[in-house]
Amino acid sequence: MSFTIRIHLLTGRYSATSHRKRDEGEWPPHPDRFFQALTSAYYHPVGNQPDPGERELLLFLEGLDPPDVICSSASQRSVLTHFVPVNDAKPPNLKEKDNLKKRIERVKEGLSLLPETRLKQPRFFPTVIPEIPDVYFQWKKDLTDEQREALDALLSRVVRVGHSSSLTLCSLVERV
Numbered sequence: 221m222s223f224t225i226r227i228h229l230l231t232g233r234y235s236a237t238s239h240r241k242r243d244e245g246e247w248p249p250h251p252d253r254f255f256q257a258l259t260s261a262y263y264h265p266v267g268n269q270p271d272p273g274e275r276e277l278l279l280f281l282e283g284l285d286p287p288d289v290i291c292s293s294a295s296q297r298s299v300l301t302h303f304v305p306v307n308d309a310k311p312p313n314l315k316e317k318d319n320l321k322k323r324i325e326r327v328k329e330g331l332s333l334l335p336e337t338r339l340k341q342p343r344f345f346p347t348v349i350p351e352i353p354d355v356y357f358q359w360k361k362d363l364t365d366e367q368r369e370a371l372d373a374l375l376s377r378v379v380r381v382g383h384s385s386s387l388t389l390c391s392l393v394e395r396v
Contacts (some may be wrong), residue, residue: 221362224396225371227254227381228389229353234294235381237346243299245346248291248355250380255281257388261377277370288358290396292351299347303340338341345383356396368392 227249234360236253240243246253262274312329314324331337363371375390 222358222360223245223363223368223371224356224358224393225254225357225375226393226396227357229350229355230389231385232353233297233347233349233386234382235276235345236346237344237387243344243346245294245296245348246382247294247296247300247348247350248289251286251289251357254357257378257381257390258374258386263372264377266373266377271370271373273366273370274374277367277374280367284359284361288360290356290358291354294348294350296302297347297349298346301342301344304343305338305340316384345385350387356393358396 234245234247234249236246238246239250255278258276261268261280265271265274299320311333312326314326318326332339372392375392377392378388380386381388381390
């Protein structure tokens with residue numbers, strides 16, 4: 221017996237950086253990236269507290285061999301370099317004893333923290349366009365009714381896999 225999860229890419233594209241090369245897109249989605257999306261869904265429950273059955277399911281999935289991945293081929297979109305403001309810049313420390321010249325220097329340092337004047341680092345947002353916007357993960361293991369119910373609940377809350385622009389609809393399917 222086996223179970224299969226379908227990841228439907230709602231925008232018809234998938235954005236995630238390859239672990240080998242920052243300016244290259246990942247295709248197909250790595251099973252671990254999908255597991256991270258499931259874990260995120262677990263920590264964003266419908267009620268106030270995560271469901272213990274969902275946690276048990278995640279532990280079960282974690283212990284399985286990697287799934288078979290079934291998908292179409294995909295083409296890489298051209299990757300552009302974007303320069304993004306650095307978020308971890310520290311504000312200057314103004315001190316009472318500083319003279320006027322020193323205070324002016326520190327205020328100028330502070331102005332350099334504004335987004336338009338902040339240092340910028342290169343970032344890449346690689347995207348692939350699959351021929352068919354569906355990816356299937358298939359495990360050669362069966363689920364209990366309780367596991368199936370917990371997985372359905374988690375899958376209903378997975379909104380993305382990879383970059384936040386990779387919107388998804390995930391579901392259990394009977395066959396590919």
